[in-house]
Amino acid sequence: MSAILHAQALGKRYGRRQALAECTLQIPPGHVVGLVGPNGAGKTTLLKIACGMLAPTAGEIEVLGEQPAADPAQLARVGYVAQDTPTYPGLSVADHLKLGAKMNPRWDAKLAQARIEQLDLYPKQKAGKLSGGQRAQLALTVAVAKRPELLILDEPVASLDPLARRSFLRHLMESVAENNTSVILSSHLVSDLERVCDYLIVLVSSRVQLAGETEDLLAQHHRIVCTRRKETDLPSGLEVIRAEQTDRQSTFIVRGESEIPAGDWSAEHLDLEDLVLTYMERAADPGHRGTTHPTGDAR
């Protein structure tokens, strides 16, 4: 099986504004990928390039080993739910299923029907009259029932209340598990992704800051708290992602392949949210890596 997504120095420029730069990624198959980043980081741009809505201005991209949206066959392999989950307001729920059935050779009518019933959507209801959560579910149903190998979801839960969010993600994970689909979904909130993703990409200021399997990333990163000292006094083989100094104490977020040896410091793992925030803050920091930051996260 080829990589879900293979990008080489991918870039997208709108006039003078660089929306995505030097994006190099190699995502192995069979993952649920979380794409995290603040608003305007370039998440939507990357996802739109991946599904073929946008052409990149630099670099190369392959999705499931093919050019995005190259032909009907490739379109059938990738499902995409855009931001704000657009649906046709004048068409009913049943019309949307018919649309999917008419326009997709691998359409799974049974699956679509079952999902609509499970969601309590009334088939004759116009999509324009659905709530935001119901609309998102309908858009997801159309994308899932075409039985894609890869499902790309752009901020699918952004407009949903916490309850609808949870139910949406649960339904997503159910259908993903049933059909063995790979997924890329984006969010600006780590908490949305924490429970569902096993691969993480952090995108800030149009650049990829971090990418890898969640488990590995969590295992590699530590927070070291110790009496005040310089970075160079830490054990070797550690990359300092962030350092924070107070008068008496130093806090380092470090990345290393091995466990931290015992010493006159306390070392602990970070949770996913802290990990992502660390990289986001580092990217937002004009001095970038390794420098102290007086107002940094001091947890």
Add this chain to the structure above:
Amino acid sequence: MIWLTFRQFRTQALTALVILAAAAIAFLITGLHLRHTFTADLASCGAQNDCSDVLNQLRYTYDSAFNLTQLLVTAAPALIGIFWGAPLIGRELESGTHQLAWNQSVTRTRWLAVKLVGVGAASIATAGLLSYLLTWWAGPLDQINGDRFGAMTFSTRDIVPLAYAAFAFALGTTAGLLLRRTVPAMAVTLAVFIGIQILVPTTIRPNLLPSTSVTFPINQATTSQANGIYGTAGNFRFQGLGVSQGAWVLSGTPVENSSGQVVYMNSYPGCFPGPGAGGAPNKKPGFDRISQIGACLAQDNLHQSITYQPASRYWQLQWIETGIFAALAAALSGFCFWMIRRRQN
């Protein structure tokens, strides 16, 4: 894809069908009556060899209906461009639904092709039906008027309306694609289409084929065919001279003397009898009197020129204009395909 196109177009198609059905019934009822009256009038007046009064009466009776129907067929392409063309892609881009459509297993090229061909064919068929109805309905009146080249007459008869519909539809589609919003695209479509409806009859259509010019002397023989004398500010011209019936007169000079200078009525008081002689414009003397005036003026070596398109060029001009707007529609459609493949959405 065909199903989706039809499903999205259903409301507009039904609206158009209702309007078309109503128009067809109205055309049929009044048209049959008009033809019946026309035939009866011709039969009754034919015996007396003077039909102009009866036919003018008929024309007068149907004048408002004639103008109204011409307006309807003129407006049809504009309405098609506004309500079928502009939302075709514009509404999808505005509401973001193109992102749903373009991620089914159908390429966007095919998506656009089905939409353009399906709704485009409906546009052309609608205009074709309206044009056919009007051409049939107004047949007797056109025959009376003898003015097939009239600005609105020419563009609402026979095949030209089909090309206008195709063009307006492609124009609306392109505007929607470029502006990405429905209402501004509608406004631009309307503005451009009105501009073209003004530009074409005034400056383009007369020059589609090289026009013919004739200069003829003023004497009893030539003026005997005239149906009136018109003038402004004291000059004068004979109407209906030198060209066969139904020709499209583009321009003409007033009566001039041998050195090419415009002459005035009050220079020839002997030839223009009556109290208003020499001073009143738009005199319409009787037919026998016009040739008398012509005979009176003959000794002064005067002439008048006109530029015109012969009546025989009607179909040639119809085909040329149809070809131009069909080509423009094709070019705009091609542009839409090119835009949509650039993947900037």
